[in-house]
Amino acid sequence: MSDRPSTPNPRRRPSTPKGWDRADAISTTSWERPPDHLTAGMRRDVVQELGWGRLVFGQTFADHEGLTDVLRDEASGRRDICLYLHDPHVLVATRPQEYFIDPSFTFRMWMHNYRPRPRPAAGVVVRQISGRAHCEEMNRIYVRCGMVPADVDVLWDNHRTTRHITYLVAEELGTGEVLGTVTGVDHTRLFDDPDNGCSLWCLAVDPATVQPGVGELLVRTLIERFQARGRAYLDLSVMHDNEPAIALYDKLGFERVPVFGVKRKNAINERLFTPAPHDDLDDLNPYARIIADEAIRRGVRVDVLDAEGGYLRLEHGGRSVVTRESLSEYTSAVGMSRCDDKRVTRKVVAEAGVAVPAGRTATFDDADHRFLDDVGAVVVKPARGEQGIGITVGVTTHDELDAAIQRAGGAGTQVLLEQFCEGDDLRIVVIDGSVVAAAVRRPAEVVGTGQHDVRQLIEARSRRREAATGGESSIPIDDLTLATIEEEGWSLDDVLPAGEELRVRRTANLHTGGTIHDVTDELHPELAAAALRAAAAIGIPVTGIDLLVPAVDGPAYVFIEANERPGLANHEPRPTAAAFVDYLFPGTRPTPWAWQPDPPAGSDQRAG
Incomplete structure (x- = not known):
């Protein structure tokens, strides 16, 4: 059978029954x-x-x-x-x-x-x-x-x-x-x-x-x-x-x-024929809504405390838990603080045997430039922050380093310099000591049509990402986007040839238009074990562990950071929301799906 679509015969009229119109x-x-x-x-x-x-x-x-x-x-x-x-x-x-x-x-x-x-x-x-x-x-x-x-x-x-x-x-x-x-x-x-x-x-x-x-x-x-x-x-x-x-x-x-x-009238169709059980459920972002929907399916009472902030109160069987998306009251202040400061995160996981890239806290003097000379290329990021704000990847010149440090906050703030490592940006979701999902995140790209300039392609791509993520993901046209495009030899006004792929952001953050691709079934056991070691060292029950890996089916990696509030909606169809509600209310439904790899030889880390 040919893969080519059938070509309509211009002489052939669609047939209709006699006397029909x-x-x-x-x-x-x-x-x-x-x-x-x-x-x-x-x-x-x-x-x-x-x-x-x-x-x-x-x-x-x-x-x-x-x-x-x-x-x-x-x-x-x-x-x-x-x-x-x-x-x-x-x-x-x-x-x-x-x-x-x-x-x-x-x-x-x-x-x-x-x-x-x-x-x-x-x-x-x-x-x-x-x-x-x-x-x-x-x-x-x-x-x-x-x-x-x-x-x-x-x-x-x-x-x-x-x-x-x-x-x-x-x-x-x-x-x-x-x-x-x-x-x-x-x-x-x-x-x-x-x-x-x-x-x-x-x-x-x-x-x-x-x-x-x-x-x-x-x-x-x-x-x-x-x-x-x-x-x-x-x-x-x-x-x-x-x-x-x-x-x-x-x-x-x-x-x-x-x-x-x-x-x-069934449970799947319920939202089509009845009002939402809470009028403000529709105001939740996708990361809070996926948890609210899963809880409601389990018979867990859901009260929306702050729709804009994603805060919920979940109640079942005498237990009440306040959550903000995938962050709950069961995450300790110590675990939060270890995730909040990337310098502390690096230190804690390194002591647990997790591989980290070479790095230092910026001192805003010649020592920063000597570090760049030593490692060849660096990533500059605020020590505190999320959603990729202020991060510059692949800095290779001293002028770029000065600009990147300024972008990350500049003198008087806490800025982290790390050796730049090649590889895919891998997010591993760990919930209650088990690996639930893994996905490769890729920076925002556009594909040329031969008719539209780069700005138009970015705007169209951004609209599609916003529609697909409930407004959570879009591609900003800022100095980082402009710098990335210029490094590739293009400008916003250039018409990209049909089929030409152009990366428009350096980081793979989903909030700036990055995409996510499930690789859970391909995940190497050592990568899963490293994520479990990192989560245990931080002392955090629900986290997204970010690694840079040459290949998801190989053992090599370096640790990048841990997120105390991973976006569970990004990993569908993996049962991340189910795992989260299982963790909060274990009596509502057992889930035998979580893969718990054997720890590598010589490791005391268990996956349970």
């Missing part, structure tokens, strides 16, 4: 039953399992009683969707305790209106899935986008055994990394749809993707494949407040149609 489409006339001559050949009572739930095609059911029997069979942890049913308001009104009308819009692309355009997303190829690994990558992206995960076996069986389901993935050329996915369902092949339609589901792009236009490329490819089959239209459903997706569909020429979906 757009006004007769049974999928958009929910107020009346279709005439028998249109539905005579259509299969009845059609339900399609997709792994995350079932698609129930309402137009194939004779009455609401049959639909109700099917919808009541929804599996636990799944989200079924019923579309195209007649009189959805009547079904909901007669069974309001069971069902609700989904607050989504339905958009339709009439195939004869579709206009192909030059393909966006240089350096990306769209292909059908070719193995279970693709299914697992699809699932990873679903979870990172906050969607219901799918059963990998169902995804793979659907691909192998059906002709009516199309699973596409967007891959980065060269690396093969899966950047996004979309699912298509051919209604005509599935149930001899008299409207000759098809639909799009589960469009998802990895929030860490730097390439622009991946979502558009996936949508266009699916449209063109179904257009080549002669389908009349393609439908999709999108939440009413998903403004970026709606803007994309408007751009491509989709139209709103009066098609409504019905869903069951």
